[in-house]
Amino acid sequence: MQNYKTLTREIRKKSFPEIKGKIFVCRMKLFVGSAGVLTIFPRLNFIFMIPKLDDAPKKYIIGLLAHELSHISRNQKLNFFKELNYLFKYWIKSKKFRKNEEIETDKLAIRKGFFKEIYEIAKHRKSKISKYYLTSKEVLNYYNQIKKKP
Ligand SMILES: [Zn+2]
Secondary structure: OOOHHHHHHHHHHHHOOOOOOEEEEEEOOOOOOOEEEEEEEOOEEEEEEOHHHHHOOHHHHHHHHHHHHHHHHHHOOOOHHHHHHHHHHHHHHOHHHHHHHHHHHHHHHHHOOOHHHHHHHHHHOOHHHHOOOOOHHHHHHHHHHHHHOO
């Protein structure tokens, strides 16, 4: 089994120093996807990882954690009510909103240095949810695009 807590702490320390507050990592079943994040109060965050991931390659796990930490980094300024509004828009109201959130989150993770890991995830994403995320080709294109900038 992977040590999600230690990995999260290492990735956060190295690449997400801007994140403030607590992050709890929980291993549990989810309705969709293989990992998820929930911010309850501005500085109280939970990352969920499904038990199935226990045997996944480390690169894949790192990619998922970097993606979830990117969500937390992006959502840091939300208060409780804004977070509720966010969850409502994400899950119920707007597919476009969800897609935009996931794409911007993948892009942040790539800018943070996790191109290879995000690429790996994009290659193996289940078709049912893949419409919300960057394809592996888009991940590569985005990486090449930001690499060129000084
Ligand atoms: Zn996400």
